[in-house]
Amino acid sequence: MRHADQVAYLERMLRMVRTNTRDDGPGLSHTPVEGYFDPVQYRREVDVLFRRHPIVVGHSEQVRKPGDFVTHDATGQPILIARGTDGVLRAFLNVCRHRSACVEPAACGSNKRAFVCAYHGWAYDLTGRLLGITDGTAFGDVDKSRYGLRRLKIAEKYGLIWVVPTALEDHEDATLDIDAYLGRLQPDLEGWTMAGWVRHSFEPIRRQMNWKLVIDTFLELYHFRYLHPESVFPLFLDNIATYEQMGQHIRIAAAKRTLTELEGSPQESWRITDHAIVLYAMFPNTVLTYTQDHCGIFTSFPIAPEESVLHFSVLVSPEEKAKKPDSYWEANRNLFAAALVEDLGIGETIQRNCHTGANRQQTFGKFEKALGWYHAEIDKAIA
Ligand code: FES
Numbered sequence: 001m002r003h004a005d006q007v008a009y010l011e012r013m014l015r016m017v018r019t020n021t022r023d024d025g026p027g028l029s030h031t032p033v034e035g036y037f038d039p040v041q042y043r044r045e046v047d048v049l050f051r052r053h054p055i056v057v058g059h060s061e062q063v064r065k066p067g068d069f070v071t072h073d074a075t076g077q078p079i080l081i082a083r084g085t086d087g088v089l090r091a092f093l094n095v096c097r098h099r100s101a102c103v104e105p106a107a108c109g110s111n112k113r114a115f116v117c118a119y120h121g122w123a124y125d126l127t128g129r130l131l132g133i134t135d136g137t138a139f140g141d142v143d144k145s146r147y148g149l150r151r152l153k154i155a156e157k158y159g160l161i162w163v164v165p166t167a168l169e170d171h172e173d174a175t176l177d178i179d180a181y182l183g184r185l186q187p188d189l190e191g192w193t194m195a196g197w198v199r200h201s202f203e204p205i206r207r208q209m210n211w212k213l214v215i216d217t218f219l220e221l222y223h224f225r226y227l228h229p230e231s232v233f234p235l236f237l238d239n240i241a242t243y244e245q246m247g248q249h250i251r252i253a254a255a256k257r258t259l260t261e262l263e264g265s266p267q268e269s270w271r272i273t274d275h276a277i278v279l280y281a282m283f284p285n286t287v288l289t290y291t292q293d294h295c296g297i298f299t300s301f302p303i304a305p306e307e308s309v310l311h312f313s314v315l316v317s318p319e320e321k322a323k324k325p326d327s328y329w330e331a332n333r334n335l336f337a338a339a340l341v342e343d344l345g346i347g348e349t350i351q352r353n354c355h356t357g358a359n360r361q362q363t364f365g366k367f368e369k370a371l372g373w374y375h376a377e378i379d380k381a382i383a
Pocket residue numbers: 096097098099100101117118119120121122
């Protein structure tokens with residue numbers, strides 16, 4: 001995040017404290033409750049957002065060396081990501097070209113030289129090329145070059161891996177211009193220098209709630225005082241936050257209680273993560289939270305209209321990790337996790353209550369404007 005932006009956000013939040021105001025929007029916004037359970041809309045979201053948009057499926061540390069691979073099924077497409085001996089990271093459908101078994105059953109691994117299908121032993125190299133057909137005479141003179149693993153568009157940048165989960169045709173380029181997709185978020189992601197960071201923890205959290213309802217819980221600070229009085233609220237000022245729409249994405253900063261220590265100090269020395277948490281809602285389903293020494297990555301995946309899985313990872317810089325004991329990072333993760341339990345617990349009741357007929361739509365107040373933006377972008381994308 002550019003220093004000028006950091007100062008502007010901190011200044012804005014200090015002004016809110018001084019004047020006891022909030023980052024209000026122009027008015028109310030709404031989203032219909034059907035959007036959280038309607039099967040037709042759900043299918044459309046999967047087909048458009050989870051097949052045509054770049055989706056975060058992991059981070060660089062999982063596949064650092066040639067021969068490293070991971071598999072990922074949460075988008076609904078079986079994905080295989082492997083780093084070749086040439087250092088290039090590639091993504092494929094994890095589907096054998098013979099009779100469609102998965103070619104790699106493991107979640108991850110290293111030192112791989114070839115993927116050998118468990119069903120009849122067809123083998124593929126790290127670039128997806130079909131190496132050999134076992135008892136090949138039975139297939140006559142089939143052109144092996146046309147039976148490579150189906151490729152997917154992939155980008156690896158800023159420590160993250162994005163994939164577009166739709167098979168490419170042979171003539172199509174697998175390069176994904178993620179900077180164009182990030183737009184105004186690009187300088188921020190570059191600035192956090194996350195490329196070399198390591199994973200402290202990962203957990204999938206499965207819940208009976210629509211995947212968008214999970215993202216909703218991240219988009220305002222209004223609820224902190226009421227829902228998180230003992231977990232994260234003690235760290236933050238009450239609803240002192242800035243919200244900004246950046247193309248399809250959203251940037252939020254939330255002030256910690258130490259913010260007012262900045263009054264009177266030279267702005268050149270201000271650093272936003274000393275006194276605030278910076279949160280990005282990266283369209284359509286990922287939230288990144290940056291604090292002084294780590295990043296939380298939250299990616300919400302649909303399982304069914306009313307069921308989802310949240311992939312929650314914590315990444316830390318190796319220098320910071322070396323400086324602090326494991327107990328520090330564990331306490332940090334536990335704090336996040338405690339707030340998540342509170343958010344997702346209430347989210348499941350909201351999911352059920354969407355069927356009661358009490359509300360035809362959710363109402364978003366002036367400082368819940370980011371929810372209005374988010375749902376408007378979803379609606380626009382699937383229209
Ligand atoms: S399905 Fe993979 S070798 Fe037959």
